[in-house]
Structure formats: C-alpha cells, structure tokens
Amino acid sequence: MDGKKLEYKGEEALKEIERLTAKADEVQKNILKEILSRNSETEYLIKYMKGSKNVLEFKRGVPVITYKAIRPYIQRIVNGEDSSLITGHSITEMLSSSGTSAGEPKLMPSIAEDLDRRTFLYNLIMPVMNQYVPGLDEGKAMYLYFIKAEMSTPCGIPARPVLTSYYKSKHFKCRAKDPFNDYTSPDQAILCNDSNQSMYCQMLAGLIHRHKVLRLGAVFASAFLRAITFLERNWVRLCNDIRTGHLDSMITDPECRSCMSTMLLSPDPCLANEIEDICSCVTWKGILCQLWPRAKYIEAVVTGSMAQYIPALEFYSDGKLPLVSIMYASSECFFGVNLKPLCDPADAAFTLMPNMGYFEFIPLGENGTMLMNVSEEEEVSNEKLVDLVQVRLGCYYELVVTTFAGLYRYRIGDVLQVTGFHNKAPQFRFICRRNVLLSIDNDKTNEEDLHKSITVAKKLLEPYNALLVEYTSYPDTSTVPGHYVLYWEIGLHGSSKADLGFAINDYNINKVLKECCIAVEEELDYIYRRCRAYDKSVGPLEIRVVEAGTFEELMDLFINQGASINQYKTPRCIKSKAALKLLNSHVKASFFSARDPKWVP
Incomplete structure (x- = not known):
C-alpha cells in the first residue's frame, strides 16, 4: 500500500473517501x-489457477472457503514452512481472533503493509467525526485500550490479537503529533500486560484529566461497561x-508506576x-456526564450482539451522550x-472502503428469509457470488x-444488509454472526432472532425497575426433549452496584420471569414454535437467573484462556x-415457559 495514504488527514481524508467510493468498481x-499479481506463484493459488493472474480464472476456479480449508x-507456516504457501509477502505475525463468537480462536496471516491499511482506516475516523462534533482537538479522549500478552509460534512468528498488534506498532506510538489522538x-x-493494573491506571488518568475529556470509549461496549464496574469497586482507592x-501499592508494574507517578505530582484533595x-x-x-462533564459522545461498538449494552450505557449517561459505532x-x-x-445505533451503516481488500458477497435474500439457507460448512457455488458494486438495496x-x-x-461469517450507497460504494448494516446458533x-x-x-x-421487567444486564444461551440436550436455556443477569435501576439484587422470591417477580420465557418463545420463528407446540420436539424454554457479577467472571474466564479484553464479546451461545x-x-x-407458544399451521 502506498505509504502516502497514511498522510491523509482532515479535508484530504474526506476527499480520499469521495475518490475511493466514486470509483469503487475500478x-x-x-x-x-494486484493481489493475483503478487500471489500467483503461491502453492494455494497454483493449485486452482496454475500460475495464472487472470481475474476470470480466479472467479471460476478458486473456491469459497471457511477457516477449516x-x-x-x-x-x-506456523510450524516453519515458507509464507509462499499462501502469499508472496513475508508473514510478519499471526492475528488471533477473540475466540468467543465461534468458540475457538483462529490465527489469521498478516503482512507488514496490513498495518498501513489499518492505520489508513483509523485516520479516516476523526475527520468524519469532526464534521459532526467540531472542536475535538481541543481536549482529550478517555479511551480504554488493552493489550494481550503475545505468544510465539514454533517458527518464531508472533501471534497476538489485531488490536495488540496495532497498539504496539509505530503507527499508534507516533500518534502524538495528531491533536485528535490526545x-x-x-x-x-x-501496553501493560496485566489488564487489572492497566485498567486501574487508565481509569485514574481519566479521572485526573476529567475536565479535559471530550469523548469516552473503548473498542466494544462490553469493555467500557466493565470499566464502569471496575470504577464502582475501586473509586475510593x-x-x-x-x-x-x-x-x-497494588500497581507493581514498573512502567505503570513511573508514568502514573509523573501524573500524580502533588496531592489534589479538591479533585478527590x-x-x-x-x-x-x-x-x-x-x-x-457528572464525572466527565465536557464529554460529547461514547465511542464503542454497539451493533450486533453489542446492542444488548445500549440500555446500560444510556442509564450511565442518562441518555445524554450519543453512542457512536464508527468502524467495521x-x-x-x-x-x-x-x-x-451520530445516527441511532440501530441504523448504524458502514461504507466499505474498496481499497482495504477484495470483497464479494453471498446473496441471502431480500427479507432475511434465506439467512439459514447457506450454512457455514455448506459448499457455496462460485456463480452465486456478487461483487461489491453489484449488491442490491x-x-x-x-x-x-x-x-x-x-x-x-474467505467467508467472514458476518451477515450484512445493504441500507444505501455512498457514491458507488454500498453501505451495510451488521446483522449477526452466522455461526452463532441455537438448535435442538x-x-x-440465529443471533439476531435471539436478540430480537x-x-x-426484557421490557416486561421495566415496571419492576429491573434491567437485563447481560445474557447468553445454551441448547440443553440433556433433557428429552431438549430445550433452550437462557442465562440472565438482572439488576435494579436506581441502586448502587453494591446494593443490586433481585427479589427472586417475590411473587410478582416470579410470575413476570415465567412470562418472559413465553415472550421469548412467541418472538422466535415459525419453525421453533411448530417444534414446541405441534411436534413437541423442543421443550419449554428456561431462564436461569444468575448472581450479580457472573458475566464479569465469565469474561475473566475467557480472558484467562487467551481472549483479548479489547476483542471480548459475550458469546451468545x-x-x-x-x-x-x-x-x-x-x-x-x-x-x-408455563404454556406453549402460539402456533398456526
């Protein structure tokens, strides 16, 4: 990638967006x-194209694949063979996925210029934001970012999450010249490997600079809410x-102690x-809004499964701070x-930048009815795919x-809906991850239907001043027939976190949770309701209410198993x-559920 593109800032970045999207097909x-020119001699492409660089040969002969292939x-390559198996470039690192959506982390090859592409996209964010919220260069951003300790593959290639890679790169470390990245x-x-010490120091820094903070955020909404929970436990300290x-004294990391000691130059009892x-x-x-009175918005992913966290974020901001999902x-x-x-999170749409990679799409229908027709492991015919500019509104x-x-x-596994176009480039709404399913x-x-x-x-809880904090699910086949199990963590509005509880033994609460069970089933699709009410092949849905803090422990479990705090998403199944x-x-x-869901043959 042309290194000059890293220089696009302000108006130049906005002009580059227009240029790229106006010529999206070209x-x-x-x-x-360019990809075929560089990689035609790889073992993988030779297998299907015999050294050809022809685009039509690529479309005819190279199959659509999943990670398994x-x-x-x-x-x-991890075990020491040459990168030329799949690419004409040296693989500089393997990027590990979060491992929480599909249940197992995957390793993705990455080359040096990939960092240039990521930086290019990051450099578009603030020029876009500044059109809607001017003056963001006049204060600081309290963004909570974390890294994960990296591993080394048998051949010495580092393996780490994509965000850890970026935060450790020169592109991130040299951002100081940009006033928008203060x-x-x-x-x-x-860059502290201990996420607890990192969280403490970042939160302390955010409080010290509270009157300079213009924007708040984390990568995912779940990480930002975890920070609020951390603050509730540690604000006294x-x-x-x-x-x-x-x-x-709990901060033992030398680098953290050094940088924070510089920030704590003298006592400040008034601020405390x-x-x-x-x-x-x-x-x-x-x-x-009280702690950071100048904050103008919260930046975090709140689309897809992260939409679950919108009510909690609106509670903590009293609905006064827009929730911004800026990047896909x-x-x-x-x-x-x-x-x-600044659109409503439910309407967030992402314009795909045509220079980031080559994009194709498997059609899934006009109204979502075909979402289940192409399973993750089913072979997809090459003729089915359409190019970026051929998708339909x-x-x-x-x-x-x-x-x-x-x-x-390569099938990413994301289901998207076309909501519009910017010039020739389509804009997509993220719907769900295809591989998160409940089935008996x-x-x-799928994930979207479960969330809906x-x-x-959960609206049935509102009259009781209750809030669904978090949820996940599990297809329990230990019973006959099997049934869906939902794990719900519930809290009460208007209480401090330490006092949160849920009166499970209260008759009304007991009754409303049974009503929640049937309400979920009534909203699931025709086939589920038929299986429940007519075929009796699926048993009554169950909600298991868990103790406060359970999902935070679940997050800790996955992080301890290798997931990144930045990329963590509560697995919905x-x-x-x-x-x-x-x-x-x-x-x-x-x-x-106390009764069968309604079902009409």
Missing part, C-alpha cells in the same frame, strides 16, 4: 489484479491516590472530593467506516474477502464446558 478490480496452510491514558498503561498524590461526591451518590444514573473491522481484514456516526449478504496476506474468497431439532435460531426476542421479553460450569454454579433461580 478500485476493486485493481485490488484483485485454510487452517492446514496456516499450521504449516488520550488520557499513557502508552505505558495501555482512586480518590485516595488523587488526594494523597501517591499511587496505590469532587469525584467522591459524585461516586458516593445513591444512584449512578448519568454518572458519566475484524482480525481478517479492516472493512469500512460509518459516515453518519435492502438485500442480505454474507461477506467474503480476499486479502494480500493469503486469504482467498429442525429449529435454527429477548429485547421484547455457550459451547465451553468450563463456561457452562461457571454459569450454572451461580444460578439463583430457574423459570420455565
């Missing part, structure tokens, strides 16, 4: 030609640090008292940006990507035995 053709090549968190705190001018008065309030509703990216490839970042697609680093016609018999429940049904059911054991050990009460 840019895409050139990207594919490319994994043997990646394993060979963060409250010192680099030493972000943080205030003590500010009051005394001395860092808590301000924070203490706010944090000691009975309710934390709107606390974000994955470990495999960075894709695009949201050109209308309103239709659903699964994204397929070809990269310089050695992924060819003929029923097939729970969104309806549990596959891990250890995770199930943890959830079941914290169940306070269990409720079942």
